[in-house]
Amino acid sequence: MFFPIWVSVAMDILSAFLFPPPPSTFVNVMTVVSSTSLAMAGLSEIKGKHLQYSKFWNSNSGSKLSAQESKLSSKYGMLLVYTPAFLAGAASFWLFPSGDERFFLLKSALTLHFFKRIFEVLFIHKYSSKMVLKTAIQISFSYFLSTAIMIYTQHLSQGLPEPPIDLKNIGVGLFLTGIIGNFYHHYLLSQTRKQEETAYKIPKGGLFSFVICPHYLFEIIGYFGFAFISQELYPLCFSIGTAIYLAGRSYATRKWYISKFENFPNHVKALLPFVF
Known part of the structure; x- marks a missing residue:
């Protein structure tokens, strides 16, 4: 009896914040598939299996770009x-x-x-x-x-x-915070190297003093802005999956910097200041 009661309570809480699931099998299936895929990708990043576009993907065991690729x-x-x-x-x-x-x-x-x-x-x-x-x-x-x-x-x-609790204005605030913070830290990253330089450096300024991936932190905030504006189940699940994925990439990024720079500061975390 405990599990059905727990599910019922959870559904009652969610119903205060979310529209009911849409009458679309495709959307409901993709809600599960998308969020699960992102979460698994994040766990793969932590394990060292990276997508083939980052600066550290070729640290995969035995991964090399094929000449034919x-x-x-x-x-x-x-x-x-x-x-x-x-x-x-x-x-x-x-x-x-x-x-x-x-x-x-x-x-x-x-x-x-x-x-x-x-x-x-x-x-x-x-x-x-x-x-x-x-x-x-x-x-x-x-x-x-x-x-x-x-x-x-x-x-x-x-x-x-409409859901009983309206979150769209909070969502707009989260989205604007996320997009501005993400842009600012992308700009700081672009200033890390001079025009002719190709070697990586430890980024500085903004929240880089506390975490190595503040741009990911603000990207997560922006995605939850979508979820709060929408108040639909799919954007919420997709945002949670994105957060797990970017947490994995942040962990891998910090690990890469530690491996490349002996002077990497220990107090600089991956994604959340003082925590992770």
Whole structure:
């Protein structure tokens, strides 16, 4: 009897914050698949199995880029990663021109998020390596699919009674905090090396004095902004999965810096100041 009662209590609590699950088998299945896949990817990062685009992925045991494997510059690879999701967000204003304030805020936040990513790729980031084409396509599809599902899920909720507790304004605050903090720390990263330099350095400034991946911390905050604006189950689960994945990448990033720099400060954590 305990398990059904526990589930019932949990569902009652969630129902105060979330719209009911949409009448879509596809969305409900993808809620489980997306969040689980991200969480597993995060655990893989902790175990040392990295996606083939980071500065430390080739620390995988026995992993080497095959001469036959298609590669492209990191700049064009990252454009490929972010552009389809941005187009999905922009197209949503044409595909779903009507809707309530919550729907408009979600579409705007998603579109602005990926516009910012593209802007950074073109004008902020510096590159010194190549990216595996297959990896770029996989990540691009993931971003595009998650963006499209968030928008479609919100579309399905139009006309339904609002959750008793309205979190969309808090969501806007989280999103703005996340996107500004993420941009600022990406800018600091870009200033770590001079124009002609290719060697990595320990980043400084902002929250880099406390964690090695403050840009991931603010990215997580931004994703929970989507979840709070939407108040749908899919964005919430996707945000939790993203948090687990980026926690894994942060752990791997700190481990990489410790292996490369003897003077890496011990007090600098991976993601959460003084904690992790």
